[in-house]
Amino acid sequence: MASRKLYITGGIGSRAQGEGFGPDYELHNHTAYCETCAAIANVYWNYRMFLATGDAKYADVYERALYNGVISGVSLSGDKFFYDNPLESMGQHERQRWFGCACCPGNVTRFMASVPNYMYATQGDDVLVNLFIQSSAEIATDNNNVTIAQTTDYPWDGKVTFTITPDNEGEWALRLRIPGWAGESPVPTDLYTFTSAPKQPYTLKVNGTSARVLDGDGYATVRRTWKAGDVVELELPMDVRQVRAHENVADDRGKLAIQRGPVMFCLEGRDQADSTVFDKFIPEGTAFTAAYEPELLNGVMTLSANAKQILSDGTVKDVEVKAIPYSTWNNRGADQMAVWIPEAAEYARATPAPTVASRARMFSEPTSLTSDAPAATSNLQWAWGY
Incomplete structure (x- = not known):
């Protein structure tokens, strides 16, 4: 799926017929189905794959779906929805207030309430951070309870500050996901590539000092003895x-x-x-x-x-x-x-020069007709169904 059937927005399912996948690399933009529910399912599926493997590449995919293909499905006013999420439109697409098969509105509302679940994970006493969202979380590990407060303007800004408050001082690893987009890969396959390298790498500091970091599985891992009030600063490059x-x-x-x-x-x-x-x-x-x-x-x-x-x-x-x-x-x-x-x-497709046809407009009814054109009047009325 991620190497042959994933839209750059995190949407999946190119075909309305059967609401399913088409052949490999069938990723049409204008007719893309990309059902809102499918993007939500993409998050659920990749989250479970992450839990099964501990590999951050799955979090890369569900973050992409979350910030693009899922929330595109609901209006900013919160009361209109896209069933399908095309990547191109000539103006024929608009969100609707409701559907005969209303799976998308209900799925969006329950999904939004579940977003905190995808931010953190634990393995033993270690804490993994997968999403960057301003918040405060209480996390239970095997032998401790840790409160982590995130301060950030992500995704507009790449700086994320974590204030760490464990109940008990002790040694464990904090693992921060470094998204593939911060390096060389929009997605963890060869389906999409950047045309340029990032201008600078990510930086990581603990209590104001550059941290000793172990990279692997998509994470920057800092293992140390953590105490209340420790501050971690992560800065991700936000190049266009x-x-x-x-x-x-x-x-x-x-x-x-x-x-x-x-x-x-x-x-x-x-x-x-x-x-x-x-x-x-x-x-x-x-x-x-x-x-x-x-x-x-x-x-x-x-x-x-x-x-x-x-x-x-x-x-x-x-x-x-x-x-x-x-x-x-x-x-x-x-x-x-x-x-x-x-x-x-x-x-590119040039906008055609105006013609008589392109300037023509349909009237709801004839507005003014001369007395010497009764035949034309009759024909227009017949053609318009009067």
Whole structure:
């Protein structure tokens, strides 16, 4: 699944028929099914695989699904839902208040209540940290009770501070997951790759001093004698990086996705000067500027870049584009949207020049008809079902 059938958003299940997987590498964007319930199941499944193996690669997958493919299924107002979560839209998709088969609303509500379960795990007296969320947790190990308070603005910021308060001072290991996206791998397979390396590695300090760390299984492990008030500071690189899909993913050839931290971004029409998306392309290596906008979409990080636009006559001009987190699209009405953005003009689709047909509009009823056109009136009324 993770090497041939996983969408970059953490969604799974490309086909509406049977709500299931298609053949290997069938990852169409416009017709992607990616049922909200399937993304939730992806978290459940990978969480259990993590518990069975202790390997952080499974947490990498469920974090991706959580921050992208799951929460895209519910509106920011909390009362509208996507059954399917496409990675591209021409404006025909919108969340609904309810469904005849209403599995997604109920699944979302119970899932959100379960998120604390996926943050921590224990093995003997050791504590493993899989998700970074501002919180306070009381954790029972084999021979101790440990309170861990996380302070962070993750996923917008990569700095996470942990205040450790064990009931009993003693030696044990704190294992912090270092996400694959902080290094070389968007996912723990060759399905997706970054086009560039991170600008700097993660850093880890204990009580203000660089810690002696053991790396393995996706974790940075610090083993020491812990006492109340110890402070651990983890900083993950939050570079904006472009992602390329495996060459066998036909729909993504010539396109790149945009990722910052665990969050996938998309272009939505209303954030572009001309309200269009599909005529834009962003070459590999383009520099992005990240900015937090507290008044936009309940407060999100946005990305801006100088990109290109192909015009109907085949010429290309420079334009600025703005990207928002994929999970927040369609909260301002139906619009064009794309996660995978062409990297060159030949993969972009120019907006056609206006024609009589494209400018035509259907009226609910004839508004003004001249007295010498009774036949036309009759024909229009018949054609419109009057």
